[in-house]
Amino acid sequence: MHIFTVDDMTCGHCAGVINKAINALDAAARTEIDLASKTVKVESKASRQEIGNAIADAGYTPIAQ
Numbered sequence: 001m002h003i004f005t006v007d008d009m010t011c012g013h014c015a016g017v018i019n020k021a022i023n024a025l026d027a028a029a030r031t032e033i034d035l036a037s038k039t040v041k042v043e044s045k046a047s048r049q050e051i052g053n054a055i056a057d058a059g060y061t062p063i064a065q
Contacts, residue, residue: 003040005037005039008060018031024054025044
């Protein structure tokens with residue numbers, strides 16, 4: 001499981017954009033997003049770097065945990 005803190009994720013729309021970006025990378029990915037803790041957890045065949053890049057390309061700043 002890959003875990004990221006995304007401090008600039010502030011609302012449900014942000015979470016939806018991030019989820020969509022991850023699913024575009026890997027349609028089979030399982031994503032768990034917690035707005036309160038600004039945490040994104042992802043189970044995917046994609047690498048941590050690829051997922052981080054997808055979140056960054058969506059306009060956010062992921063910090064790998």
